[in-house]
Amino acid sequence: MQIIQKRKWFYILSLVIIIPGLISLLMQGLNLGIDFKGGSILHIRMESTVTSADMRTTLKGLELGKSEVQKSGNEFYIRTQELNQEETNNLMSVLREKFGQVEFLSAESVGATIGSELTRNAVLSLLIAAVLMLIYITVRFEWTFGVAAVVGIIHNVLIVLGLFSIFHWEVNSAFIAAMLTIIGYSINDTIVIFDRVRENLRMKKKEDYINLLNRSIMQTLNRSVNTVLTSIFPLITLYLFGGVTIKIFVLAMLIGFIVGAYSSIFIASPVWYDLKNRA
Numbered sequence: 001m002q003i004i005q006k007r008k009w010f011y012i013l014s015l016v017i018i019i020p021g022l023i024s025l026l027m028q029g030l031n032l033g034i035d036f037k038g039g040s041i042l043h044i045r046m047e048s049t050v051t052s053a054d055m056r057t058t059l060k061g062l063e064l065g066k067s068e069v070q071k072s073g074n075e076f077y078i079r080t081q082e083l084n085q086e087e088t089n090n091l092m093s094v095l096r097e098k099f100g101q102v103e104f105l106s107a108e109s110v111g112a113t114i115g116s117e118l119t120r121n122a123v124l125s126l127l128i129a130a131v132l133m134l135i136y137i138t139v140r141f142e143w144t145f146g147v148a149a150v151v152g153i154i155h156n157v158l159i160v161l162g163l164f165s166i167f168h169w170e171v172n173s174a175f176i177a178a179m180l181t182i183i184g185y186s187i188n189d190t191i192v193i194f195d196r197v198r199e200n201l202r203m204k205k206k207e208d209y210i211n212l213l214n215r216s217i218m219q220t221l222n223r224s225v226n227t228v229l230t231s232i233f234p235l236i237t238l239y240l241f242g243g244v245t246i247k248i249f250v251l252a253m254l255i256g257f258i259v260g261a262y263s264s265i266f267i268a269s270p271v272w273y274d275l276k277n278r279a
Contacts, residue, residue, distance in 0.1 A: 003217055004210045007270035014155060014267060016178040020164015030165050033066065033172035036119055038109070044095070045103040048074040056244070058098050062091065064172060069247065075105070081110060113272065117272040122176040126157065129183055137191070145194050151188055152260075152268035156186050156245055159259050160252060170248055178252035186260025190268045193220050195274070213273055228261040 003010075052071045059067040061082065067080040083091065088107055096102045130150050137146035157179065164171055195253045197216040232254065 002214065003158065003266065004213050004270055004273050007266070007273070010266040010270065014159070015082055018155070018158045018162060018190065020048070021158060021166060021179040024162060024165040026095075028165065028168070030099065030161070030171045031168045033170045034039055034068065034079050034081070035173040035198055036171065038105060039079060039081050040088070040109050042080070042083075042088070042107050043075065043105040044078070044090070044092075045105055046077050046095075046099055050099050052076075054099075058095065063089075083107075100103075108217075122179075125176070128247070129180060130154070133187055137194075141194060141198060145198075146274035148268045148273060149190050151191055151271045152186060152263040153183055155263045155267050156182060156256060158258050160256050163255060164252070169251065172248060174246070174249040175252050178249050178256065181253060182256030182260055184255055185231070186264060189224055189261055189264040192223065193218070193269055194219060196220050197269075205228060208274055209273055213269055221265070224261055224265060226258055227229075231257050 027129060039064060052069045055069045055071075055076060055078070056067070059069070059078070063079045064083075067078060069079075070077040126146055130153055133153070134146045134150050137149050160179065160182065163169075164175070196219055197213060200212050200216050235250055235254045235257065238261060239247060242250060
């Protein structure tokens with residue numbers, strides 16, 4: 001299988017996905033959730049027979065924007081756009097009219113300042129993860145492997161961010177957790193391939209880098225495919241039956257795992273080859 005010889009086609013394929021995503025990020029940005037934009041969190045208690053789905057249906061009719069509902073026993077946590085005292089009272093009146101006895105427990109606001117701090121910390125955590133991985137791989141292998149691995153990470157992050165921007169899917173704090181998980185997963189797959197490349201380099205005689213790298217990829221291909229499939233099947237099940245509250249997290253993971261497996265084979269490995277030739 002001539003993966004390295006056809007690397008330019010894989011580069012083009014990735015650019016076809018990344019460039020529209022970057023344009024979308026510049027034009028419309030991300031659909032930031034309450035965690036980033038700020039909003040109100042209401043804590044109420046009502047009959048346990050009321051479900052989260054019932055609550056979401058009621059909130060949709062109130063034009064409160066994107067609202068999140070979490071249930072714990074007979075208590076509900078409602079996260080919605082910023083509400084003043086009058087809007088909060090109106091919301092409670094509608095809920096009492098719809099569901100009967102509703103006890104208001106507390107209300108708090110998540111300001112835009114906290115949202116911007118969360119955004120900054122999220123970006124910082126991604127950068128720190130990338131730098132630490134670059135240092136580790138450089139020490140463990142060599143700098144060309146480290147740079148190629150980080151290029152793969154950036155490739156994965158850009159594709160996931162771009163798709164979320166294009167389709168205007170909501171980005172919340174769970175999305176950041178998914179991104180960090182994606183980085184860890186994809187780098188693990190990349191390291192497996194690079195470790196096999198290093199082993200084959202030690203036994204290298206007159207074999208050129210193209211054949212050596214193709215052979216290393218094919219030797220680890222079954223493991224890469226089996227690993228991503230065993231991860232994707234549970235994620236698909238969670239996406240279909242896991243409920244609304246975890247859909248964004250699962251969707252990001254699903255896209256990231258597929259892209260991560262692709263980049264380990266078709267992006268990071270060819271990038272290492274190009275770097276090695278120039279070095």
